[in-house]
Amino acid sequence: MEIPLINKLITTNGFGLRSWDDRYSKGVRVCVAPNSYMLEEVESASDDGDLDMIPSTEFLLSQDWLPFAIGKDFIHALQELENRLNALPVEQIDRASNWSNSVHEVLEHLKEVASSGNNNFKELSNNFEKTWI
Template sequence: MEALQQLIKKFDWNIQCWDDRYGRGVWAVVAPNPNHTYELREITDGPDIESGVLGDYLIEEGSWLPVVKGKNLTDILMNLNSKVEDLVENEVWRDSVYNAFQHILEKDYENYGLRIALDNNEPPLIRPAHLKK
């Protein structure tokens, strides 16, 4: 869990894990702002449409973000660590993560608003070009 530890200790990021109320598994997110973790949890546990659209985004187009979903805590923490281990020192990635999470929270997308923003290629939501798929 060295990469997660580094994000938390060196860059003052925050981690949160929770069981999805819709039975999709356990989520884990590590983020540069504690509000990001709380708000993402609120949305995934919120109304059906917003929860579904955000959940789909985080697993599909937003798969570059430091969020994972799985069956148990051990697996998701190991998967999250693996997902971020090559990116921890990448300042562009860290800034992009902040911008994407902040954008989602500031826009306060209702209904299918996030889906529409993704279809319109809103820049903060799109994988930075330099990141591998």
């Protein structure tokens, strides 16, 4: 299996990768982010109780440009993530890109919503160049 875009983000751009088994038996989750400490927020959001987990997970999977994926196993999840990344313009697979900045902004929003406990997520744009609707 080849995953050159994930490899580039981690090896060349200092992104972090996190993977875990979904506690609701949906498969294996995998994600990358410009700052690895933010990935703990993603895992925590997907492991919360139903009332918090469902809106958080729907938010993170709502747009194909976000680097979050679920697969039936680890290899499948990595391939799903690679497929999402492959849909982006190649110049965006970089720490200093608009896409990377938008991913960071989305993760900061996830952290804010999680700490507020209100599940009031902003609506994401289907284009990373304009993060919010």
